[in-house]
Amino acid sequence: MEIGNIAEFLRDLVQLAFVEKVLRVQPNVKKLFLLVRADDAEVAERRVLTDVMAKELFDALREKLGIGFDAFISEKVNPVAGNIVCENLGVEDYDLMKELYKEIDIVVNVAATTNFYERYDVALNINVLGAKHVMEFAKKCTEMKMLLHVSTAYVVGESEGIISEKSFQFGETLVDGEYLDIEEELKLIVHRKEELKMKRSTMEVEKSAMKELGIKSFEDVNLEGLRMAMVKCDDNTLLDFDPKDIDWDDYLINIPIPSVLKKNLCK
Template identity: 35%
Template sequence: MDVLSLRFAPPSLPRASSFPSAGKEGGIGIARFLNGKKLFITGVTGYLAKVLVEKIMRAVPDVGKVYVLINAKAQDAARGRLINEIINCELFRCLRQIHGKSYEAFMMSKLVPVAGNITSPSLGIREDLIDSITEEVDIIVNSAGSTTFDERYDMSLAANTQGPCNLLTFGQRCRELKVFLHVSTVYANGKRKGNIKEMPFHINDHTIIRDNLDGEDKSPSPMPILDVEGEISLATRHAKDLEAPLTKQALKELGSKRAKKYGWQDTYTFTKAMGEMMIDKYRGDIPVVIIRPSIIEGTHEEPFPGWIQGNRMIDPVVLSYGKGLLTSFLSDEKTVIDVVPADMVVNAILAATVKQGLTRVSGIRVYHVGSSVANPLLLGELFRLFYVHFNTTPFMDSRRRLILVRPIELFNSKDGFLNFLNRESLNGGHLAEGASSSEGIYGKKAESIRRKSLERTKYIARLYEPYTFYDGRFDNSNTERLMESMSEDEKVTFRFDVRRIDWTDYIPNIHIPGVRRYVAKEDLHCRL
């Protein structure tokens, strides 16, 4: 078996019925609480919610119905996506192994596809379905949203700010609702520095804006006052006023401009923060949990190591570096990059949901799920681990030649970084796969390749700069206390202790092989 395949064999799993019974020796009682409960989950064709659904089906097979909101115009289309993108997904292969021939029947007996969209009023769900769903749903989990840093402002607001409000309005109609859980991001804290506490955001509390703008170059004008609903109106007006060819780029620039005005890195983090503010404003007496994960990457252990979906935050850098297209980067090697595996986030979601569901306390509880405090990883070490992996298991180009990499050059100044890039380009660097000097380095094709690769490197560096120089650590005291309240059995079944992560194993031996297999779709049977 080749080196990349070793970490992808399905683990020897206990059968679903043999998972430890919750509450047997104290603890929260996670599985016991979830038994028979009805859940409504959004974002299920995306990465995190898909891992969540898999874990629920495997660890709590006696759960009641799980309604899954799927972006589709009709129920038949939603059912098709459920089958094709969830039930037939490789992520669920361990469940298929457990249930054998009855796997599909089991999944269809639990998962109920619901056609709709979180950005639509009443979620775009047929009225007759709304009545039946709201009669019995106990738990709502919102994992839908846009994670694109530079998304159009109107679209990012619709998904990350208005969407949670639409779902909360839906939750107000659920007679049995015990908890509303919303997945945000630690970076919704904007440019806050130092030890960042697990505190909720309030719509009229502008402390976060003051903290984010503290120390920045700013005019003597008064502190800007954030009007969330005014931002929504602003984006809507711009979208209507602009002509089609100009709309996309202009709305991207508007989002970036508004985010920076109030002290956020980009449109994504700004709209996620405003989504939390709107949840606080309209939650009423609903018990709310806000889970703020850091950079979510490949699974650590469950259902098997390394599974990932989509080209996520650090993964474009991983792939570009491995293919020889990225030889330098703009970053401070001493910056802590906060990474957390998806399965740990999912386990924290389940533990926090049940904890809040049992107490039924009105209010908001915030949990940071990340590693920057408990198990910090420096950017310099991260890039070193990239080299460790690709130095021993390099990519091959289209002609099956090894793509050799060298340790990446890190620059903490823009001038030094840009000067290096220009020298590299003039010397024939930044060549795409297969474009070596023997193929006419001064030809028009090679020149075009160099130019495009150079621009892409600059774009990636500019996009990631707020994170590669980030000066904050995300306090996880609430998450630590949540873990302490679990029984020993629960700590095994619903594990999310980030201190257990060995970065020197996880990054080169689990995460990067997962990216190569599931994102780059590399043929592992053709490895050296």
């Protein structure tokens, strides 16, 4: 299998594992809203049915429910067409958005690009502005109880010893004396694109320039951390697991499709 195909397969596998686990062992989740990159509701539903529910990973759930599998999926899963990089999560249906604001009480954001050679503008749109849009959405949900944002293991700076959870001020980093100004980073991207436009650069040149800008923003300490993690990874056993055997209590994952969950105790 080529490297590109492997990367695509891994992304699909992780996102499917998250959805499968919620549906199989969380009966208190009344409705699972899945935000899917799609042009409309019909395409979003087709993507979920063909790209998600038809996979072998759902065989355990399919075996458990038998002939009731399709009805269960129809009742529990509600695909929502949108895009995390857009305001209001790209949901254009006003009535649907009002329903989401009213019904949702738990938001889980696991959307990210984990490509370390990503275009800098794409990475900021998804990993930074995407998280911002999710937060803004969560603030408008009237029944909101929890917003869970899942990130990667790679951050700016290093810490030793016991690392406790704490709130960071906007722009604060783990490196003393350094400040991360997102607005300046966004302006840098706009300025670089304007330079390329004045030179009548092609889309391929712009793509390369944005990737180079991302490389310059990627610290050596992060690269070393990634390298060490890859050394410890055994390709022969990377996918050798059964979802029923995983201890999910402390298991966090990072997937490219964001999920918006409606959790309501069954009465």
